[in-house]
Amino acid sequence: MQENAQQQGATASNADILIIGGGAAGIGLIASLLKRQPGLAITLVEPAQTHYYQPAWTLVGGGAYAVGKTARPMAQIVPKGVNWIQAAVQGIDAEHRQVTLDDGRQLVYQHLIVCPGLRLAWEKIEGLEQSLGQHGVTSNYRVDLAPYTWQLVQNLRKGKAIFTQPGMPIKCAGAPQKALYLSCDHWLRQGVLKHVDVEFNLAGPALFGVAAYVPALMKYIDKYRARLAFGSQLVKVDGPAKTAWFESLDANGTLIRRAKGFDLLHVVPPQVAPDCVRNSSLANEGGWCEVDPGTLQHVRHDTVFGLGDVCSTSNAKTAAAVRKQVVVVAENLLALRAGQALPLRYDGYGSCPLTVEKGRVVLAEFGYGGKLLPSFPLDSTVARRSAWWLKASFLPWFYWNGMLKGREWLTRCSATE
Template sequence: MSKQLDNDISVSGQINEAMIRQLAEQGIKTIINNRPDAEEGGQPGNAALQSVAESLGVKWVYLPLIAGQKPDPVLAQNYRKAIDEMPKPVHVFCRTGRRSEMIHQAAQNLTLQRPTPKSFDVVIVGAGTAGISVATSLLKRDASLDIVLIDPSPTHDYQAAWTLVGAGEYMQTATRKPMAELIPKGVKWIAKAVTGFLPVENKVALEDGSTVGYDQLVVCPGLKLNWAAIEGLPEALGKNGVTSNYRYDLAPYTWELVQKIRGGRALFTQPAMPIKCAGAPQKAMYLSCSNWEEKGVLNNIDVEMYNAGGVVFGVPTFVPPLMEYIKRYNAKLNFMHDLVKVDGPSKTATFEVTAADGSKTVVERKFDMIHVVPPQVAPDFVANSPLANSAGWVDVDQHTMQHVKFANVFSLGDAGSMPNAKTTAAIRKQAPIVANNIVRMRKGMKPLAEYDGYGACPLTVEKGKVVLAEFSYGGKLAPTFPLNPAVPRRLNWMLKKHVFPALYWFGALKGHEWLTKCATQADKAKA
């Protein structure tokens, strides 16, 4: 049975082909389906229903909402757009009609709020390393630009130092500053969450239902640490020996555990790529072992590394020195082991093991300490947007970092689809390139600056020594200094602990572009 939402819109529960014919006979011109396919057995599929409707001259719109979820502003706006533009009268439906009513009300609320439209020359989504760096690089090239950073976080973190926090070598509080102190002068800041993108309209949707317009858009909100992908992990973290240097509040707990443990079993895990800083899971192991070695208790601890992949490190040059430390610490390597469950109270970790023939088995390991690195994916509002590729990342050219479909959209940092290592050092190179290409575009010229895939991973193999791995696309070595990059050096430790943090806070975030020349195809041809 249907009911009227207003003069032109009716609503009902699930419809079938016969009901579509009845609606067409009653004069309905448009049908909106708010129910996702396959919610239950026997449910008519959207494609089949749409085919019947269109054969009868009835327009069809598919705007599904998952049961139990509330309609977000993007869905409400798309519904409002359909109601405004499609021929009337309109009939909407879901399983019971309740979700359709919720969406209709959300769209009405957007209309009643009538938020004041805003528009900027450049909108930057995300005020992390990438967002602030590209904002300062843009202003350096054109101080007249009207730029806004959109990010709800009240604080900004230097995440690269959390490995050192977990080893007792850096103060936790020194890695965090108030966001307001870091927003570049002349750049506006909207402290709200983004819920979606409307690239055809050149707009970004916000959590309060408002939209922000742009000439150029830069998408760099980082990535999502998917703790919930590992059964039992969210509730296990921070107690019973379960820790991770990938979170501000947990890195000190890593150091607490390292100090306490004098025997037993310590596990270290690494998920499938891509992840932030592929070397970080190992750094936690090396620095923990270095401390236990110094305290004379390493021989009492079974150290085991569980890697979902099949190699120690993706760039072969750096594997031999890492293997030397793995032998020194007597650490056992376990490849193709993916952590799928953590039981904190029983101190048990469960791994799914993939054999060479593709078959899978499950193994359990007891632990006294486990350092966990969660799977990492694109933020939901990126992965579910028109900007994403099939893997959920912003779909851009790996060199210009310009979107493959929407020319006025760029992405850098962890959310981009570039096949580089997701590191702070990579962003340092990317920001000037994106800024240069945006300024050229605003002048009617084509983007020319190209990113070569540079990334860096300071591998803290022991307290006081670091292997400074620098590389570009294809694993090509890209050392900054004329030294053998595979050799652990105290100089690199000083850079990691003292120089790099200063360069971060007072260099990259302030618009200084040291050693970041924007190469072009012409430059490469001359080389």
């Protein structure tokens, strides 16, 4: 563990480049910065002892990936020479360039990079926390519950399976339906799908936010005989009673609540910005770190950049988005420090490999405004076996051995105007 002696000493210290968050964004950025300028004085604040490859959790829930392969010790991931402070940020005072940690220590920075991810707000659904991991209630959004999802899928031979998706924004907007597809594919292969009543409750009005991909996805919804309930928000769960309550508006605009029984309930919780950002001057009205969507520099504090899930940008909150954001922030931060104009702009790129069955993926790649941004000269709206190999084999390898090591493949970004 790269703990620094400062943790045991003075209550305040200085940091040159301070990075909040050691997830994909934080570690990827550190690696890219050090690749450009070895010897940079970088301080990382990250409380976790374990780093996870979260995109594989949906595969774990579908029986297609080993959960142990998604985790590595943080001490092996943090690049050498970085001052890693294993603590959590309690407050950010951007006006005075100061960060307060949960143990009372304070850090004064020259430049701040905000990338602590987001928070899963399980508590916003009444009764959910008491039921998770038992009574057929699960979620692939938690590493300890993804194996339980697969256990439930294997054991279910008949009954009611409900999958949910909350209002946006959430990380990996396709993950809620990936859980449905992989579950249904297993039931179909086992010959029991005809005995399972599958329902997908979405708080929003569409199956997927980029219309070009909806026809391909609807083919699988029809194939699996899944019913869609749009505008349906999960608000309460009673695990022992096997009952979930959903709120929606009727034809007259009146809010109504419906109780639905289940045998399997896959829940995706509402998601919010971490309190340290939400309660600071960095936040917009929704609580997200308010950055310029192109340069990723904060709109009010020019010594601050943000990237990853915490950002106010409208892109999909995925690791693929982070892969391109890292390059933009690395180049723009170093230019700022050199007194130069910010050279790069982020185009909103995000990718969501939609695992529509075990062995086939619709590789959705898109940017701001839903513009399709395919990396390969193929029709990205078609489910392909090659995209499954990319999702299940290549991307996990590249994450650990490429992205977190500063290798910037397929990360071309446009220059600022």
